[in-house]
Amino acid sequence: MYSWNNYAFIDSQNLNLGIRELGWKLDYYRFRVYLKEKYSVQVAYMFVGFTPLQHALYDNLERAGFILCFKPTIPDEYGKIKGNVDADLVLRAVLEQDHYDQAIIISSDGDFYSLVEYLHGTNKLSAVVSPSPEQCSALLKQAAGDRMQYVNYLRNKLEYKRRSTA
Numbered sequence: 001m002y003s004w005n006n007y008a009f010i011d012s013q014n015l016n017l018g019i020r021e022l023g024w025k026l027d028y029y030r031f032r033v034y035l036k037e038k039y040s041v042q043v044a045y046m047f048v049g050f051t052p053l054q055h056a057l058y059d060n061l062e063r064a065g066f067i068l069c070f071k072p073t074i075p076d077e078y079g080k081i082k083g084n085v086d087a088d089l090v091l092r093a094v095l096e097q098d099h100y101d102q103a104i105i106i107s108s109d110g111d112f113y114s115l116v117e118y119l120h121g122t123n124k125l126s127a128v129v130s131p132s133p134e135q136c137s138a139l140l141k142q143a144a145g146d147r148m149q150y151v152n153y154l155r156n157k158l159e160y161k162r163r164s165t166a
Helices: 012-021 028-039 052-063 086-095 110-121 138-148 149-157
Strands: 006-011 043-051 068-074 103-106 125-130 148-150
Touching: 006 028, 006 086, 012 043, 012 149, 028 043, 028 052, 028 149, 043 052, 043 086, 043 138, 052 068, 068 086, 086 103, 086 110, 103 110, 110 125, 110 138, 125 138, 138 148, 148 149
Parallel strands: 006 043, 006 103, 043 068, 103 125, 125 148
Antiparallel strands: none
16 A cells, blocks of 8 residues: 655644634644544645744644744834745755655645646646635645645644643
């Protein structure tokens, strides 16, 4: 029996903000299990802007099974912290392509159109996973075609719920 060796490439800010915009929080432990069970994801790269005060979050994500790829952050002209990870995600997905069977791209950002189109054309695309259809770029939907999936339909399975301490 053939065992798939798929990799996930996750735009963490896009995923996190997209889910929060839907009114809930993602349980990253459950999400990692979901990626393994649904898509046979053996390696899950999460691209994240690094901020020194977030060490506890980073530790939790690593414990959940994600490999964190940090990008330095800088404030924009309004003081909002920016850590644009798009180029890093694309580069890693292309550099690693000989090591995985298929890729799962997790974002709703149209900037990944060319990557998704390339992976689709080389039969290296398993799925594109976006927080919701409303948030997803039309270009990304076009490139992914029938391989588009949405996290908002999985709220009952993937929503973070505080653990009872009682």
